[in-house]
């Protein structure tokens with residue numbers, strides 16, 4: 001079938017879906033964010049507030065509500081990266097059928113728990129393979145063997161039509177027309193249906209298809225003229241990690257999407273932070289891709305009314321730490337510099353004193369590797385203007401430095417040090433007030449009597465900072481007096497604690 005007849009059928013199906021899907025869910029809100037400089041209004045469809053915290057219940061229920069009595073009595077099967085699985089589970093329970101659900105072994109834990117919560121005894125989860133595509137192949141084999149109805153996550157008109165109801169709600173909100181819509185794409189079901197509905201209701205709208213950098217299977221299909229399989233798919237944005245898009249979805253997207261773009265994982269992380277700050281919601285990575293694309297093209301959107309779909313918020317809590325770190329890099333705020341200083345008492349304090357007050361230190365990685373010179377790596381959160389001021393200050397202080405923001409050892413916080421070079425070392429954990437200048441003050445107080453030989457600190461968002469510090473001493477007398485020195489520097493920190501004997505032995509490798 002050609003794209004135009006597919007779109008006609010899809011529009012018809014969306015109207016039917018309207019009558020079915022509100023048996024299990026409600027209309028979701030359309031929030032807006034007004035930005036200045038450049039001025040633009042971003043509309044955000046809040047699918048995270050739906051029954052499964054993603055839009056996938058719409059398509060799954062619309063498809064399964066049309067199953068015959070016989071099909072329902074046998075049960076259904078599907079494969080999913082997680083959110084479609086929840087939709088199928090919800091529909092299976094509501095319709096009183098059973099569902100076998102294949103998911104990749106790496107499916108976030110919270111998506112597995114949610115499938116069980118929504119489906120109860122009606123679902124059986126089978127974890128299989130490392131990707132959606134491997135799970136899908138196994139599910140298709142099983143469907144053929146057991147003669148079960150396969151509920152496709154995207155390449156099915158009824159599923160697509162269900163997803164299209166979110167676009168119907170956007171139109172019915174009365175807040176259109178919109179100048180541009182950014183639609184994220186996995187297999188293409190949501191984008192195809194939304195594009196179909198938006199184009200017919202707002203004919204002047206410009207549609208942008210958004211994919212992850214190593215997930216751009218729809219752009220590849222459009223280029224090739226047919227769906228193609230990507231060799232490698234990045235899974236940070238797990239909801240959209242699809243190796244090969246659908247045949248139906250490709251036809252419609254190729255016809256209706258006006259522009260294609262990709263977003264990096266760091267840009268997606270920055271968009272999650274942006275949505276937290278603006279709306280106090282935390283989307284899952286795939287859910288924030290549209291907003292990431294908007295922020296990327298922000299300058300060219302001046303004066304426009306821009307639409308995005310926040311399509312899900314199902315994510316393991318543990319992922320937040322990684323997102324917070326990446327976000328600073330994605331927003332081009334976090335910059336890591338390796339700065340050369342002499343390896344001698346007071347040098348680190350001198351360096352900290354040189355830094356402008358406006359810059360915040362977010363990460364500090366240093367270990368002694370040379371008797372004469374040191375190269376601490378410091379991560380700063382800085383705007384481009386602050387970064388220029390930082391560089392001017394370092395140049396003014398005659399410090400040599402290199403930017404190491406993209407280096408793997410820095411990203412993984414691999415702190416090199418040579419314990420053999422550390423003279424009579426002592427290690428402490430230090431808790432200090434998170435305020436500009438606190439560390440410099442501390443180092444100033446202790447540096448006449450010790451030399452810093454190890455420094456490990458990352459900003460955690462708390463009001464207090466915690467660092468693991470190593471000091472070395474010119475002689476045993478200085479070493480033994482160190483507790484008194486620390487006591488005399490009390491004004492500069494909250495508490496400290498020497499590491500245990502066994503920890504010290506591990507650190508210095510004995």
Ligand SMILES: Cc1ncc(COP(=O)(O)O)c(C=O)c1O
Nearest residue numbers: 083186187188189190239286312
């Ligand atoms: C949060 C989220 N966003 C986007 C998508 C991509 O949807 P589609 O496969 O319809 O393109 C998915 C798919 O599961 C998803 O879970």
